[in-house]
Amino acid sequence: MTPLLEVRSLNKIYDNGVHAIKNISISVNKGEFLGIIGLSGSGKSTLLRCINRLVEPTSGEVLLDQINLTQLPFKEMRQKRRQIGMIFQHFNLIRRKSVLTNVLTGSLGSTSTLRSVCALFEDEARERALEKLQAVGLVDKAQTRADELSGGQQQRVAIARALMQDPELLLADEPVASLDPATSHSVMDYLKKANQEYGKTIVCNLHFLSIVRQYATRVIALKAGEIVYTGAATEIDAAWFKRIYGEDAKEVEIR
Amino acid sequence: MSEVFQKRVAREQRQAFRRAWFINFLLLYYFCFALSYLVFHFLALEDGITAHSKLLGLYLLLCIVVGYLWSRSPASAGRWMVERTNPVLKGLQKQPSLQKWLRSASGIFSLLLLILTLCLGWILTEMDMRALFSVQGLGGARRIFTSLIKPELGILEMVLEAMVVTIFIALMATILAIPIAFVASFFMARNLMKFSRSALFIYNSLRFIANFTRSVEPLIWAIIFSVWVGIGPFAGMLALMLHSFAALTKLYSEQIENIDRGPLEAIEATGANRIQVVWYAVVPQIILPYLSFTIYRWDINIRMATIIGLVGGGGIGTLLMQYQGLARWHEVGTIIIVIAIVVWIMDYLSARIREAIY
Ligand SMILES: Nc1ncnc2c1ncn2[C@@H]1O[C@H](COP(=O)(O)OP(=O)(O)OP(=O)(O)O)[C@@H](O)[C@H]1O
Ligand SMILES: [Mg+2]
Numbered sequence: 001m002t003p004l005l006e007v008r009s010l011n012k013i014y015d016n017g018v019h020a021i022k023n024i025s026i027s028v029n030k031g032e033f034l035g036i037i038g039l040s041g042s043g044k045s046t047l048l049r050c051i052n053r054l055v056e057p058t059s060g061e062v063l064l065d066q067i068n069l070t071q072l073p074f075k076e077m078r079q080k081r082r083q084i085g086m087i088f089q090h091f092n093l094i095r096r097k098s099v100l101t102n103v104l105t106g107s108l109g110s111t112s113t114l115r116s117v118c119a120l121f122e123d124e125a126r127e128r129a130l131e132k133l134q135a136v137g138l139v140d141k142a143q144t145r146a147d148e149l150s151g152g153q154q155q156r157v158a159i160a161r162a163l164m165q166d167p168e169l170l171l172a173d174e175p176v177a178s179l180d181p182a183t184s185h186s187v188m189d190y191l192k193k194a195n196q197e198y199g200k201t202i203v204c205n206l207h208f209l210s211i212v213r214q215y216a217t218r219v220i221a222l223k224a225g226e227i228v229y230t231g232a233a234t235e236i237d238a239a240w241f242k243r244i245y246g247e248d249a250k251e252v253e254i255r
Numbered sequence: 256m257s258e259v260f261q262k263r264v265a266r267e268q269r270q271a272f273r274r275a276w277f278i279n280f281l282l283l284y285y286f287c288f289a290l291s292y293l294v295f296h297f298l299a300l301e302d303g304i305t306a307h308s309k310l311l312g313l314y315l316l317l318c319i320v321v322g323y324l325w326s327r328s329p330a331s332a333g334r335w336m337v338e339r340t341n342p343v344l345k346g347l348q349k350q351p352s353l354q355k356w357l358r359s360a361s362g363i364f365s366l367l368l369l370i371l372t373l374c375l376g377w378i379l380t381e382m383d384m385r386a387l388f389s390v391q392g393l394g395g396a397r398r399i400f401t402s403l404i405k406p407e408l409g410i411l412e413m414v415l416e417a418m419v420v421t422i423f424i425a426l427m428a429t430i431l432a433i434p435i436a437f438v439a440s441f442f443m444a445r446n447l448m449k450f451s452r453s454a455l456f457i458y459n460s461l462r463f464i465a466n467f468t469r470s471v472e473p474l475i476w477a478i479i480f481s482v483w484v485g486i487g488p489f490a491g492m493l494a495l496m497l498h499s500f501a502a503l504t505k506l507y508s509e510q511i512e513n514i515d516r517g518p519l520e521a522i523e524a525t526g527a528n529r530i531q532v533v534w535y536a537v538v539p540q541i542i543l544p545y546l547s548f549t550i551y552r553w554d555i556n557i558r559m560a561t562i563i564g565l566v567g568g569g570g571i572g573t574l575l576m577q578y579q580g581l582a583r584w585h586e587v588g589t590i591i592i593v594i595a596i597v598v599w600i601m602d603y604l605s606a607r608i609r610e611a612i613y
Contacts, residue, residue, distance in 0.1 A: 054520055081526035092517035096539045105535050109526030116531050158521070165525055 002066065003027035004201050005051070005169055010060030012046050020046040022225040024060075030168075033195045033202045035216030035233060037209065039245060043225040044205040048171050051203070052084045053077055064169065082109035085162030085200075087172040087191075091154040095147035099138065099157050102146050103129040106164025132160040136190050152183035159190050163198065170194060172204040176211070188215050209236060267343050272326060275333030280322035282332055282368065287314045289371040296378060325360075332361040402584030403591065410586055414574065414593050421570030422597070424488050424563075425556035428495035433549060436500050439465070440507030441533060447511065461504075469501035473559050474566055481567035491568025495556050506548045507541070514540045547609045554605040561594055 005028040012020045021043040028034050036044050049055035051062055053069060062069045069080055085106070093102050107125045108116055115121070121129075133139040136156040141149065146157060155175060162170055172191065176184035192215055194200045206212050212219055213233045221229035221236075221244040229240055236244075288307055291314075295306040307314075325331045329338075338344045386392055439461060441447055448458040476494035484490050518536040527535065564572015571594060578586040 052524055054524060078526045078528060081524060084524070086521065086524040088517060088521060090517050092521035094518050094522075094535060094539050096542075097535075105522055105527070106525050108522065108528075108531045108535065111531075113528060113530050116527075117534050161521075161525070171524075 001029060004030045004032075004065065005203070006061075006063040007047075007051070008061040008063070010047070010050055010062065011058045012043075012050055012055060013058045020225055021050070021222075024222075024225075024227060026220060026227070026230075028169075028201060028203060030201055031195070031199060033192070033215060033217045034204065035212040035219040036203065036205045036222060037207070037212055037219060037244065038222035042222040044222055045173050046225075047222070048086075048173050048203065048205060051169075051171060052081055052086060054086075078109065082165050083168045085165050085167035085170045087155070087158050087162055087170065087175045089174040089177045091151070091158045093146040093154055093157055093161075095145070097146060098143050099133065099146055099149070100126070100129055100142040102157055103132055103160045103164050106132075106161040109165065129160070129164055132163045133157075135163065135193070136160045150183075151179050152187055155179065155187045156190055159187070159194065163194060163200075168201060170200045170202045170204075172202065174205045174207060177207055184211065191215070209233075209241065212236075264343060264347070267341060271334070271337045271341055271344055274337045275326040275331065276322050278333035278336055279326050279331055280318050282364075283318040283322050283325075284314060286364075286368055286371065287318060289368075289375050293371065293374055293378070328360070330361050332364060335361060399584050403588035405585060406588035406592055407583075407585035408589060410589060411593075414571065414590055417571040417574045418593055418597055420488055421560045421564060421572065422557065424492045424495060424568070424570050425553060425560040427492050428499050428560070429549065429553040429556050431492075432496045432499035432503055432552075436503035436507055437545070439500075439504045440511060441537070443504055443508035444511035446514075446516070447533065447537070465501045465504050468497055469505065471498075473498040473563055477563040477566050477568040486567035486569070486573075488569030491560060491563045491570060491572075494563055494568060495559055498559075499552055499556060503548065503552055507545060510541045510544045510548075511537060543612055547612050550605045550608050550612075554601055557601045558598055561598075 005026075007024060007026045010021060010024045014020060024047060026034075036047065038044050046055060050057040051069075053062075057070055060070065064080060064083065067080070069077060072080060094105065101119070104121050104125060107121065107129070111121060111125070130139055130142060133142055136159050138149075138153060138156055138160070141153065141157075146154060149157065158175075170191070175191065176187050179187060188211060191202060191204065195202050204216070206216070213236075216233045219229070219231065219233040219236065220227050221240075223244060228244060229236065287310075291307050291310060292304070295302070322333070326333050328334065442457055443461050443465065445458065448454040473494050476497055477491055480490035480493045481487075484493065514537060518540070519532060522532045522536040560568070560570060561572045561575075564570045564574070565576050567573065571590060575587065575590045575594075578590065
């Protein structure tokens with residue numbers, strides 16, 4: 001089986017000279033839930049952002065369905081972005097707009113500029129948006145302003161927005177890092193649902209190993225921009241943990 | 256200290272020294288200029304400026320040399336100024352106490368400079384206490400004040416008509432400036448325009464035009480336009496519109512530069528195009544501040560519209576100028592009272608509206 005996403009010797013050197021990711025190669029099969037762990041500053045966000053080119057990689061290739069994204073002209077890259085949903089730590093919703101409008105922004109890529117500026121989304125898109133809200137259990141809040149929701153609810157709206165693109169791949173950058181443990185699990189459950197019921201492939205940066213063990217099918221660990229571990233999440237034992245997080249680290253359970 | 260850091264410090268110090276030298280030179284030169292101007296003025300030997308230009312060469316040489324020697328001292332005015340604004344050097348510097356600094360040469364020098372400046376200013380602005388308190392002058396003042404507080408109400412209708420014209424000058428100028436400024440502000444926001452070289456070029460050119468337009472007072476634009484389209488409200492409106500456009504784009508684009516990048520990235524990640532990103536991620540974040548700025552601008556425009564009338568921009572300002580020219584102080588009184596009331600009402604309204612928005 002050819003992998004859905006393949007990253008080949010990817011490098012990113014920021015303008016200030018920081019070599020954030022070094023020669024990273026990974027491949028992700030369709031249907032996988034890949035967790036990425038690593039200390040703060042190890043390059044997790046950079047790697048994720050290089051995949052949909054929110055950050056321009058310095059060298060290397062990113063292949064989605066065998067097509068190299070790093071070489072695409074910007075217009076075609078935009079087309080490709082539709083197939084890659086993204087979820088952020090701080091939700092990044094449009095605060096003053098309704099939940100429904102926020103979900104509808106997920107379909108901007110397939111809406112004409114004129115229609116979207118007049119907020120004339122197709123009926124079909126509205127239906128789909130409500131459906132996605134149903135899927136994350138927030139259909140009652142469709143007309144509420146996004147900033148009136150709790151953090152967990154906002155992240156669920158963000159998931160609905162990403163699903164609205166009907167993407168093949170979902171990138172999630174620490175989706176539960178600013179939520180409490182109970183809410184974290186509910187949000188992760190919706191990601192799991194997207195993975196198992198809708199068959200979305202997921203690449204997810206995570207902080208807590210306990211969450212990784214529970215949700216990810218496979219995990220890679222980054223340290224100073226390099227991969228130091230690849231394998232099943234359950235196989236990360238105390239020794240590996242120390243290698244990834246340093247000698248002094250202690251594992252914290254979050255249930 | 257590591258070697259790299261030492262090098263950095265040395266480089267900063269060399270640069271700081273050159274800058275300090277330049278500042279010291281300017282200060283000393285100003286000192287020489289002011290001193291010689293005063294000396295020649297009081298001796299009444301020669302005009303201050305002519306005398307100064309004869310001694311120019313000597314002064315330049317003196318100031319460069321003394322400036323150089325002086326900037327070797329850490330207490331010199333130039334060094335003090337430069338080191339204050341340099342993050343590295345300021346961090347390394349042992350802060351001299353204020354008293355020590357005052358006692359030091361630069362403290363005395365600054366004090367001298369201040370005194371010299373005040374003396375020079377007194378002469379150049381032709382300050383004259385005898386004029387302010389002469390019998391004749393006080394009589395004139397009494398005459399004008401008594402007329403002003405007994406306004407001639409016969410012309411009230413005409414004054415109100417002119418006031419309405421002025422209000423509409425401000426209104427039109429604001430309304431017409433809004434859409435232009437709105438569109439232009441997106442092209443003048445650095446965070447939206449840094450994606451390519453040509454975009455940055457547009458950004459820089461627009462910035463330049465707006466900055467230039469803004470730095471020319473609306474009063475001067477009114478003079479220009481009154482020659483162009485003739486004296487009257489149209490000229491005043493154009494002048495105000497141009498200035499409002501420049502002022503609004505600055506405020507607007509600064510607002511755009513301060514937005515939260517998160518939603519921007521999120522919308523970009525959906526595959527939306529540039530216009531869609533701006534419309535969904537930028538506009539909702541800026542619309543309220545824009546409204547507030549615009550109302551504030553309209554408030555300013557009302558005041559400016561009266562002033563602009565003085566140089567031929569039409570409306571109540573022009574009327575004021577006519578009666579003032581005829582020395583009809585009772586009528587002038589009426590006009591001033593009407594202006595004051597209208598400005599006060601607009602002030603109050605705009606403050607309330609802006610409060611309500613936030
Ligand atoms: N825009 C940027 N410009 C310059 N350097 C950056 C930029 N973004 C990140 N870096 C640097 O790149 C390195 C990796 O950062 P990155 O954000 O990818 O780490 P991370 O693993 O996501 O950390 P965290 O867990 O804190 O989010 C860091 O050293 C960071 O300082
Ligand atoms: Mg990160």
